[in-house]
Amino acid sequence: MIIGADYYPEHWSVSRWETDAAMMEEMGLTVVRLAEFSWSKLEPEEGNYDFSWLDEALNVLSAHGISAILGTPTAAPPKWLMDKYEGMYSVDGYGRIRGFGSRRHYCFNSPDYQKAARRIAAALGAHYRAHPAVVGWQIDNEFGCHNDEVCFCGHCQREFRRWLKSKYATVEELNRAWGTVFWSQTYRSFDEVIVPGYAQCDGESTRNFCHNPGLLLDYMRCRTDNVAAFLDLQVKALKEAGCSQPVTHNFMGNYDHLDYFKLAKGVDFVSWDNYLCHQWQQSSYGDAALAHETMRGLKQKKFWVMEQQSGPAGWSVMGDTPRPGQLRLWSWQAYAHGAQAIVYFRWRACLFGTEQYWYGILDHDGVPRRRYREIGQTAKELTRIDEMLAGGGPVSEAALIKSYDNAFSHQFQPHNPKFDYNALLRSYYEGLMQNGVSCDVCSIDDDLSRYKLVILPAFQLVTPPMAKKLRDYVSRGGHVVLSFRSGAREWNNQMTERTLPGLFREITGVTVSEFNSILYGDPIPVKGPFGKSEASIWCDLLEPDTAKPYAVYGGDYCEGAPAVTVNAFGKGKAWYVGCDLGADAMELLLGDVLKDAGITPPVSDLPKEVEAVSWECPDGQKVLFLLNHGKDPVSVPVSGFSKELLSGLPAAQTLTLEGYGIGVLT
Known part of the structure; x- marks a missing residue:
């Protein structure tokens, strides 16, 4: 297990470096990012x-x-460089240049910037290729982290036209795919194609520019390819300079404005930056768990946390200070979900610059206090446990499918302003968590045969091969959960002319006869084996063909109509959830789905706020991590385990976890 910190020696006097290094060594840190x-x-x-x-x-x-x-x-080009070459700055959707003064102030498609990036990467690589202390490289920093970094400059327009010509070959095929006959938007050549900046019908948000949906989706796909090419040119520069160390990039967890599956192909291992409470957001532990699993799923292997929160965080204001025990808990959660390295951001709070309020292991005065001691304890614990569980890792019988193409499409036209694709994914993920079941996050392109259950919320963009893959999976005994808006679009972002749920109609055995985006009306009651809940965003009115009703609507004109169905198909089953549900109903629904799929949680009656993560070691040893995300002690009923590894004591029938406490059972 690797424990470290993000360190900025250039921010401090050279006379302090020795003190910092000695303190790092004392607390068990073995790596820094520089x-x-x-x-x-x-x-x-x-x-x-x-x-x-x-x-x-x-x-x-x-x-x-x-x-x-x-x-x-x-990620932070110097002023002299930006002054010397025109056209390096990115341009927003209104045509305004995003100028100097922060960071990430460049366009990925600027030829001059690409040359400068290649030169600095090559120079660093040539100098440090054989340095014994350099064990890896990080390319750039957090692609997409400011204003989603969508650029609309002339370089991007040129690159977009080239990308479209490569994809469609003829402008006639592009016009067909986008349906440009609508509003007389037909293009006569690729040279006429625009970038989707501010236009006549648009409001204030660049995310909601009212362009052709096919144009918008392709622009986001092109953008991912542009960023991947920028990453690749730096990786190539390092390799050509003779560097053999592994290469990574620090991703951003649940961020969904780039296709991380594509970007991950360009790095040797995935890393990401994990902040649970800062100026702009306080994440639930389910958010963090979902992000960890997404990062592990990008390459189906363990990952690094390159920035792990170590103090209160913000730029102009700060989020809450982590309570005693929370830094330890968050680190253990990362490890349980597959982190093989945890690097804390940052070593010491900076005295100057934009991030003065982004605190680290040490405060501005550099004096070691509670956070230093807590992280030092954590480093020693994780190192010891990792040696005991060498080669072990998370195992799951269920998978949640994330599709960045679907994420892009939902961002442009979310159906309902209350709808959020990531939030829907999280509701299913947390429903499994509340049942004590670990869940992988993967792509529709991954091998699904190793899972008993696959969940695809709002999977609206779909191709016939994808639908066939799921059909074969279910017919052979797999269980699938699909939700409202699944199968509603073709892969080019056009609406399907098939009766909903489109290509999924056969396996679900249900017809969507009508639907309601609940924008102005009252929530619609839903009742079923889970008791009572309500749909507040969307409801599909379902007509079962071969499916059986599981839950029905309990009011309004939908009274008695099926809301959730289950269909036997071949040796497996397909569930269709036609509405959004409250957290309690989702937990109970997924409990029945898990039972039907033959997945048994490792712990029954898991208390709220307690997360269970299952592991398996190479010798077949089963391990269970229990993480109490609440501030109060709880008792967890456990059986079938022989030992609690942190204490070294035999396992009892009940394990008591202190507030923010951890248990590791085997």
């Missing part, structure tokens, strides 16, 4: 490189047994 925002210090003038300060920092750190991940500094 230099990802230091371009102006590494290359103060074009072609004039200064790596002496970084060499010295590496020498100090390595003397204390600390190695480094080096970041290519392309």
Whole structure:
């Protein structure tokens, strides 16, 4: 297990470096990430490189047994570079240049910026390719983290036209795919195709520009390919410079404005930045768990947390300070879901700049206090457990399918302003969590045969091969859950002319005869084996063909109409959930689905706020992590386990977890 911190020696006096390194060693840190925002210090003038300060920092750190991940500094291009070459800045949907003064102020498609990025990556690679303390590389930093970084400049327009020509070959095929006959938007050549910036019918939000849905979807797909190409050019520069260390990029968990499955192909391992409470958001532990599983699912292997929250965080204001025990808990949650390294952001709060309020392991004064001690304890615990469970990892019998193409489509036309694709995914994921069942997150392209249950919420964009894959999966004994809006569109973002749920109608055995986006009306009651709930966003009126009703609507003109159905198909079953449901109803519904699919939770009657994650070791040893995300002690009924590994004591029938406490059973 690797434990480390994000360190910025350039922010501090050289005389402090030795003190920092000694303190890191004392608390059990073995790696730092360096230099990802230091371009102006590494290359103060074009072609004039200064790596002496970084060499010295590496020498100090390595003397204390600390190695480094080096970041290519392309997320923060220096002023001299931006001044020298025109057209490097990104442009927003209103045609305004996003200027200097923050970070990520560049366009991925600028040829001059690509050349500069390749040069700095190559120079760093040539200098550090054989350095014994450099164990890996991070490319750039958090692609897409500001204003979603959608650019509409001339470079992007040129690249978009090239991308479209490669995809469609003829403009006639593009016109057909997008349906440009609508509103007389037909193009005569690829040179006429626009980028989807501000137009006549648009409001204030660039996410809701009212362009052709096919154009919008293809622009997002093209953008992912552009970012992937920018990542790849830096990876290639490092490899050509002779670097053999593994390469990563720090993704952003549940972020869904880039296709992470595509980007992950360009790196050796996935890493991501995990913040649960900051200025802009307080995440639930389900949010974090879903993000961990998504990151693990990108390459179907363990990942790094390259930035793990270590203090209160914000830019102009701060989120809550993590309570005693929460930093430890969040780290254990990451490990349980497959993190093989946890790197805390940041070592010490900075005295200057935009992130003065983004606190680290140490405060501004550099004095070790409660957070330092808690993270030090955590580092020792995780290292010890990881040695005991060597080679083990999470195992799941259920999978949640995430589709970035569907995420893009839902962003443009969400059907209802209360609808959020990520929130719907989370509701299913947390429903499984409340049943004590671990769940993988994967792509529709992955092998589904190893799962007993596959869940595809709002999977509206679908191709015939995808539908056949699910048909075969269910007919052979798999269980599938589909929700409202599934099968509603073709892959090019046109609405389907098939009767809903479109290509999923055969396996679900149901017809959607009518639907209601509940925008202005009252929520509609729903009743079933889970008791009473209500639909507040969407309801499909279902007519079973071969399916059996599971739950029905309990009011309004929908009274008595099926809301949830289950259909036997071949050796398996397909569930169709025609509405949104409250958390309690979702938990009970999925409990019945799990039972039907033959999935038995490792713990019965799991208390609220307690998360269970199942592992298996190479020798077949079963392990269960229990994480109490509540501040109060709870008792968890457990049986079938022989030992609690943290305490080393024999397992009892009941395990008591303190507030923010952890148990590891085997």
